[in-house]
Amino acid sequence: MTVATLRSRPGSTLQTAFDHLRDVGLRLSAARRLVLEALCAADGPMSAEQIAGGIGGRVPCSDLASVYRNLEVLEQTGIVRHVHLGHGPGLYALTTGGDREYLTCERCGDFRALVPAELDGVRGLIRERFGYEACFVHFPIVGLCRSCRSDTGALSAPGSAPAPT
Structure with a gap:
């Protein structure tokens, strides 16, 4: 099967x-x-x-x-x-619900499971620009969640300059 x-x-x-x-x-x-x-x-x-x-x-x-x-x-x-959703140990999930790809916050550890089709646009940009077929099942897209971003005034990436006030 x-x-x-x-x-x-x-x-x-x-x-x-x-x-x-x-x-x-x-x-x-x-x-x-x-x-x-x-x-x-x-x-x-x-x-x-x-x-x-x-x-x-x-x-x-x-x-x-x-x-x-x-x-x-x-x-x-x-x-x-x-799957690896941060700096900790590998995490395990059942596959019976279908494939999932992930977004994870490197500050608070929150994650979001997505149906792979939700990342097709990102995958298409990576394919077009770099020639790679991206997959986020095993390793997620890492960044800052909305809450952590707004708490620090940071833009979308760690180490970026704070948003102008």
């Missing part, structure tokens, strides 16, 4: 993930179930440490080494993807 097929399957995100594991010949162990339930309960991409810690009490805590092992297996099957 391809990842595209996985994303198009009807039903709940969690059930889709469980079905995908079985379809690729993997057992739905208690540890895998826990990782998938945690990712499904999360508000966005989560670190392995957050998953092992139970995501603020939303799911039971689990062994960190087990979480890492299962995330690796789940990523190999295409049901989980990791």
